Structures are given as C-alpha cells and as structure tokens.
Amino acid sequence: MGVIQLIVDGDLTTVVVEAGALSALGEALVEHCGPSRGRAAVVITDETVGGLYGAGIGASLVGAGWTPLSFSIRPGEQSKRLTTAGVIYRFLSDNRAGRDSVIVALGGGVVSDLAGFVAATWMRGVDFAICPTSLESCVDASIGGKTAVNIPGGKNLVGAFHQPKLVAIDPQVLVTLPFRDICAGLAESIKHGILFSEDFLSWHEENASAVLSLAGSFVGELIERNVVFKGDIVSGDAKEQSGKRILLNFGHTIGHAIESCCGFSLRHGECVSLGMVAASRLSHSSGLLGESEVLRVESVLSQYDLPVRLPEAMSWDRIRDAMLRDKKATAGSPRFVLLDGIGCPVVRDGVDENDVRAAYESLI
Ligand SMILES: NC(=O)c1ccc[n+]([C@@H]2O[C@H](COP(=O)([O-])OP(=O)(O)OC[C@H]3O[C@@H](n4cnc5c(N)ncnc54)[C@H](O)[C@@H]3O)[C@@H](O)[C@H]2O)c1
Ligand SMILES: [Zn+2]
Missing domain, CATH: 3.40.50.1970 (Rossmann fold)
Structure with missing residues (x-):
C-alpha cells in the first residue's frame, strides 16, 4: 500500500x-x-x-x-x-x-x-x-x-x-465496521465510478463480493483509487469555485434532503444512494441518460445492499423545502449534477420542479 x-x-x-x-x-x-x-x-x-x-x-x-x-x-x-x-x-x-x-x-x-x-x-x-x-x-x-x-x-x-x-x-x-456501514461507505465510491470512470464502475460490478468481504488487496485498491479520484478533483478546485468540485455533489441534492427529513435514521451513504437513483431518473427525463444506464446505476447500488427505493415515506413538500435550504441552491432553485452518460456529469440550474418531483417520487 x-x-x-x-x-x-x-x-x-x-x-x-x-x-x-x-x-x-x-x-x-x-x-x-x-x-x-x-x-x-x-x-x-x-x-x-x-x-x-x-x-x-x-x-x-x-x-x-x-x-x-x-x-x-x-x-x-x-x-x-x-x-x-x-x-x-x-x-x-x-x-x-x-x-x-x-x-x-x-x-x-x-x-x-x-x-x-x-x-x-x-x-x-x-x-x-x-x-x-x-x-x-x-x-x-x-x-x-x-x-x-x-x-x-x-x-x-x-x-x-x-x-x-x-x-x-x-x-x-x-x-x-458493521456491514451496514461498509455498504453505506461504498455509495460514495460507486459515485466516483459513475461520475469519472466507467472502468471503475465496472470494477465495482465485477468485484462486489470481494469488496464487501473486505478482501485485502481489493480494499487497498478501493481506498487508493478513491483517494486519487477525489484528490484530483479537490486539488483543482479546493473551495468549490471553478465548477469541478461541485460534481462530487451528484446524488446529494435530493440525498441531503432525505437525510434531513428522515431524522438521521438512514446513513449518509444510504441517502446518497437514493439521491443518485433520483438524479439518474432526472437525467433520463431531461433527455440526457438512457433507461438502461438508469437501471445500471440501480443495479450496482443493489449489489452493495444499498437502498434504491425509500424505506419510509417522506412527503414531497418536506423534501422540496429541505432542498431549497441546501447550500447549493442558487436564487431559490436547487442545483443538480446530472449525467449525460456514465462518466459525463453536467451541472444544471433551473430544472423544472415537476421533473424533480417525478424523479423523487420514482423512489416510492
Ligand atoms: N467532509 C466531507 O468531504 C464529507 C464527505 C462525505 C461524507 N461526509 C460526512 O460524513 C458523515 C458520514 O460518515 P460515516 O458514515 O463515516 O458516519 P459515522 O462517523 O457516524 O460512522 C458510522 C458508524 O460507524 C461507527 N464506526 C466507524 N468506524 C468504525 C470501526 N472501525 N469499527 C466499528 N464501528 C465504527 C461509528 O461509531 C458510527 O456509529 C456525514 O456526516 C457526512 O456528511 C463528509
Ligand atoms: Zn457524501
């Protein structure tokens, strides 16, 4: 190592x-x-x-x-x-x-x-x-x-x-570390694959059981690749100003809102998993991401025992309210990181609220 x-x-x-x-x-x-x-x-x-x-x-x-x-x-x-x-x-x-x-x-x-x-x-x-x-x-x-x-x-x-x-x-x-927290931590690693590297996403798909059982060489590789991905992004945009670092918020706009509304009964990574499914759905309804890629995102998250549907009901009004209080909201409208394909993140302001609601409700 x-x-x-x-x-x-x-x-x-x-x-x-x-x-x-x-x-x-x-x-x-x-x-x-x-x-x-x-x-x-x-x-x-x-x-x-x-x-x-x-x-x-x-x-x-x-x-x-x-x-x-x-x-x-x-x-x-x-x-x-x-x-x-x-x-x-x-x-x-x-x-x-x-x-x-x-x-x-x-x-x-x-x-x-x-x-x-x-x-x-x-x-x-x-x-x-x-x-x-x-x-x-x-x-x-x-x-x-x-x-x-x-x-x-x-x-x-x-x-x-x-x-x-x-x-x-x-x-x-x-x-x-409890198994639930092993899975929750892997949500952000899968996020790095979805955002920056189709190869790293495939690595997660192919090695799920070795990674989940914390097999030595896999864990070392997992940690080091993630440190390099995140390190590369934050080195180029330390204070989230140039537009690179914000990409790391993929899944976090809806994810943070779920996290606030569930009274912290879900782990951060579990909320990010749900948020990534919703953001992928939203990317699809925005004409950016194919249906098969949305299903691929859901499938890899499920491989790691991460939630892809809400385990408890949370009304759209509460989620909407929490999203508008998010740091990344600009002029009262939430900012989304969407996918123009695996490995191709894009930032979108002013996304139609009805589309966001539909993406959130697809989690129910
Ligand atoms: N600053 C950042 O860039 C950044 C990025 C991602 C997440 N976060 C924040 O991280 C937090 C989530 O982190 P987390 O999931 O590590 O939560 P956590 O720190 O609450 O840890 C989860 C649980 O695992 C237990 N635990 C930790 N290590 C253990 C070990 N080795 N053995 C046994 N138990 C162990 C803890 O006691 C806790 O109960 C959120 O608040 C999130 O906002 C920050
Ligand atoms: Zn996070």
Missing part, C-alpha cells in the same frame, strides 16, 4: 494507506506536524471507535513525545452539531490546549467533520490530522478539507475549509 501526496489550496496533505498506520501515528505526526516536545495531541473520537482504538493511539502518541488528550462524542450524525463543538471548546480550554496543539480525528465522517470544524476554529486554526475508521471516511470524507456541523435549518450549513496535514488510513480497522 502507499503514500499519496495532495496539494489543496497550497496546503500539503499526506495520505498514508498502510496496515499498522494507527500504531505509527505518533511518529507520523512528528514528521508532518513538526516536533512533539510535549505538545498536546487531542484525539477526538466517538465512544464506539474510541473504545476499540483509542488506547492504541494513545500509546503511540506517548511513545513519540506527545501529550495525549482524548474527547469522545456519542456516535452518530446527531452529534455533528454546534452544541457538541461548544463542549469540545470547553474541554480544550480546561486542558489549556494551546496554539501549537494538534487535533486528531479518530472515527468516521461525523467525527472528522466535527473535529475538523473545531481544528479550523480553535485559536483561529490549529494543525489537524485524520485517522479514518469508516469506509465512508477512507474513500471520501477524509479528503478535501471540508469540515462542518449541522444546524436545525439544514445539514453542513456551518463549516470551514481546513486541510489535514496527515490522513493515516489503517485498513485493518475496517474489520470491526
């Missing part, structure tokens, strides 16, 4: 994909964040992941001369909010975590989005590293420097860009 270096917005991020990367974390932090000299390394994790891997990381930090501190949140999307960030600021202040502290996210995308937000804002920004432990985070959330918390008005509405100096991926931690 390997080391991938990304330069995003002028900042260097080193991504290490290696069995044992967690136990080597202390030394790796010295290499990428500077000498430890007793500086605080604040591990932000959730109760589940902290219970499994917190002690190992703590030992590695002590061994390399860091002063480890640890804060655990309750697992799940509900913790990704300002009140949790507020409690963490209090913890940092009580423990006198200074300007030279390093914040380490140990967990899935919820932990890295929240810890990254804290790292971006604590003392106007301190060093940040991520040890992703969910597949979602290994293939997507740990790359690109987007950090965020949710507010009642919508998902990820408050946040900042803050690039990690180090992303240390140890694929061995995935063995404890």
Whole structure:
C-alpha cells in the first residue's frame, strides 16, 4: 500500500494507506506536524471507535513525545452539531490546549467533520490530522478539507475549509465496521465510478463480493483509487469555485434532503444512494441518460445492499423545502449534477420542479 501526496489550496496533505498506520501515528505526526516536545495531541473520537482504538493511539502518541488528550462524542450524525463543538471548546480550554496543539480525528465522517470544524476554529486554526475508521471516511470524507456541523435549518450549513496535514488510513480497522456501514461507505465510491470512470464502475460490478468481504488487496485498491479520484478533483478546485468540485455533489441534492427529513435514521451513504437513483431518473427525463444506464446505476447500488427505493415515506413538500435550504441552491432553485452518460456529469440550474418531483417520487 502507499503514500499519496495532495496539494489543496497550497496546503500539503499526506495520505498514508498502510496496515499498522494507527500504531505509527505518533511518529507520523512528528514528521508532518513538526516536533512533539510535549505538545498536546487531542484525539477526538466517538465512544464506539474510541473504545476499540483509542488506547492504541494513545500509546503511540506517548511513545513519540506527545501529550495525549482524548474527547469522545456519542456516535452518530446527531452529534455533528454546534452544541457538541461548544463542549469540545470547553474541554480544550480546561486542558489549556494551546496554539501549537494538534487535533486528531479518530472515527468516521461525523467525527472528522466535527473535529475538523473545531481544528479550523480553535485559536483561529490549529494543525489537524485524520485517522479514518469508516469506509465512508477512507474513500471520501477524509479528503478535501471540508469540515462542518449541522444546524436545525439544514445539514453542513456551518463549516470551514481546513486541510489535514496527515490522513493515516489503517485498513485493518475496517474489520470491526458493521456491514451496514461498509455498504453505506461504498455509495460514495460507486459515485466516483459513475461520475469519472466507467472502468471503475465496472470494477465495482465485477468485484462486489470481494469488496464487501473486505478482501485485502481489493480494499487497498478501493481506498487508493478513491483517494486519487477525489484528490484530483479537490486539488483543482479546493473551495468549490471553478465548477469541478461541485460534481462530487451528484446524488446529494435530493440525498441531503432525505437525510434531513428522515431524522438521521438512514446513513449518509444510504441517502446518497437514493439521491443518485433520483438524479439518474432526472437525467433520463431531461433527455440526457438512457433507461438502461438508469437501471445500471440501480443495479450496482443493489449489489452493495444499498437502498434504491425509500424505506419510509417522506412527503414531497418536506423534501422540496429541505432542498431549497441546501447550500447549493442558487436564487431559490436547487442545483443538480446530472449525467449525460456514465462518466459525463453536467451541472444544471433551473430544472423544472415537476421533473424533480417525478424523479423523487420514482423512489416510492
Ligand atoms: N467532509 C466531507 O468531504 C464529507 C464527505 C462525505 C461524507 N461526509 C460526512 O460524513 C458523515 C458520514 O460518515 P460515516 O458514515 O463515516 O458516519 P459515522 O462517523 O457516524 O460512522 C458510522 C458508524 O460507524 C461507527 N464506526 C466507524 N468506524 C468504525 C470501526 N472501525 N469499527 C466499528 N464501528 C465504527 C461509528 O461509531 C458510527 O456509529 C456525514 O456526516 C457526512 O456528511 C463528509
Ligand atoms: Zn457524501
């Protein structure tokens, strides 16, 4: 496995994909964040992941001369909010975590989005590293420097860009990940195939059982190809300005609305799966995508046990309302990433609302 270096917005991020990367974390932090000299390394994790891997990381930090501190949140999307960030600021202040502290996210995308937000804002920004432990985070959330918390008005509405100096991926931690979260994480990987590479989409179709059983060489290849796809996009458009990075939102306009309306009973990746089916349908009704390609999208998602129909009813009015509050809405109309074929994403504003409604209702 390997080391991938990304330069995003002028900042260097080193991504290490290696069995044992967690136990080597202390030394790796010295290499990428500077000498430890007793500086605080604040591990932000959730109760589940902290219970499994917190002690190992703590030992590695002590061994390399860091002063480890640890804060655990309750697992799940509900913790990704300002009140949790507020409690963490209090913890940092009580423990006198200074300007030279390093914040380490140990967990899935919820932990890295929240810890990254804290790292971006604590003392106007301190060093940040991520040890992703969910597949979602290994293939997507740990790359690109987007950090965020949710507010009642919508998902990820408050946040900042803050690039990690180090992303240390140890694929061995995935063995404890529940099957549902393995599948959910693969939605974003399938998204990268649909958007950028027909070859990568076929790879998912041909290797589903090996990937789902986390067979060693497949997992390494899966993670590294995704880091390269996402890294390439975010390096060229760090702050979502030139139009490249927005393509990564394929499936997220309707997906985020479903996620907000289901009270977070569905995983992010499950909502993205539903959103990709609806966006593919919308691409078809917009005259862009063939029926057989819509069915191909549904079929590969089903291979990975991802939902392609809504498991619970959510009225169109609530979904519409949530979509209009989405960050990507321009002048009160949601923005869509559609497909002009597999591997050919296009951005569309001003899509007819009746078509969007029909695409959403095709999920029922
Ligand atoms: N910043 C970005 O670019 C970006 C990109 C994609 C997703 N996200 C965000 O990521 C979040 C979803 O991420 P997620 O699916 O990783 O959620 P998560 O962090 O809630 O993790 C899912 C569940 O898996 C558990 N878990 C994680 N690793 C484990 C392990 N190794 N063993 C056992 N259990 C483990 C967690 O405790 C949690 O219960 C969403 O909030 C989404 O908005 C951000
Ligand atoms: Zn996503």
